[in-house]
Amino acid sequence: MRLRLPEERPTEPPTGYKIAHAALSQDGSRAAFLGVSLGAVLPYGVLDDAHCAYGRRHRSPSRLCDCGFHCLHERAGAAALTCTAEHRGALLLEVAVLGRYIRFELGMRYARQRVRTATAGPCRCRRRATGLADAGWGRPGWRVVEPVCPGCAGPRVTVGFDEFARRGGDGLKVLAAPAADSVGPGRTFPELVAEAALLQARLDWFQSELARLGDQER
Numbered sequence: 001m002r003l004r005l006p007e008e009r010p011t012e013p014p015t016g017y018k019i020a021h022a023a024l025s026q027d028g029s030r031a032a033f034l035g036v037s038l039g040a041v042l043p044y045g046v047l048d049d050a051h052c053a054y055g056r057r058h059r060s061p062s063r064l065c066d067c068g069f070h071c072l073h074e075r076a077g078a079a080a081l082t083c084t085a086e087h088r089g090a091l092l093l094e095v096a097v098l099g100r101y102i103r104f105e106l107g108m109r110y111a112r113q114r115v116r117t118a119t120a121g122p123c124r125c126r127r128r129a130t131g132l133a134d135a136g137w138g139r140p141g142w143r144v145v146e147p148v149c150p151g152c153a154g155p156r157v158t159v160g161f162d163e164f165a166r167r168g169g170d171g172l173k174v175l176a177a178p179a180a181d182s183v184g185p186g187r188t189f190p191e192l193v194a195e196a197a198l199l200q201a202r203l204d205w206f207q208s209e210l211a212r213l214g215d216q217e218r
């Protein structure tokens with residue numbers, strides 16, 4: 001009787017997708033990622049090994065435990081996770097799955113990971129983000145940073161995407177997703193609201209002029 005599942009021997013590391021918060025070490029010299037579920041305690045580096053989240057002395061992943069890195073097979077599935085309020089500031093990661101892994105229908109649980117690209121979503125104001133600024137929370141020794149536009153960054157210390165990638169090392173690339181509410185080429189929701197107010201003001205003026213001319217005609 002066969003007790004083990006067939007082992008896969010891929011020629012290339014499998015690709016997976018997940019979300020994580022970007023974090024900077026307290027002195028700002030190192031960049032890392034903070035997971036959003038089980039791995040939300042300790043940040044992990046661009047290239048890192050999984051450790052048991054419960055502190056058990058076994059190799060991760062283990063069939064007897066749910067620890068290890070986790071990812072989904074589909075990019076859209078991971079992107080959907082950023083819709084929830086607490087994950088709005090999280091980045092979408094494309095990772096290379098290294099070492100031993102356990103494959104599931106929707107994703108994988110595995111031993112070692114390289115983050116290839118991190119894509120920052122729009123700023124909370126829906127404009128395209130240009131950097132990462134202190135999100136106001138973190139872990140001992142680590143500050144979480146979130147995507148911001150120059151207008152919303154304010155006095156907060158902001159690190160550019162290239163600079164975050166450099167501090168992360170190991171070939172990390174950080175990209176920016178386009179603005180969230182683009183309606184037509186390059187038009188954001190606040191821009192359209194401003195234009196609607198302007199049109200309304202012009203229409204009010206036009207109607208008062210018409211009424212004035214109408215009175216003169218009579």
Ligand SMILES: [Zn+2]
Nearest residue numbers: 052053065067
């Ligand atoms: Zn474990």
Ligand SMILES: [Zn+2]
Nearest residue numbers: 123125149152
């Ligand atoms: Zn903004």
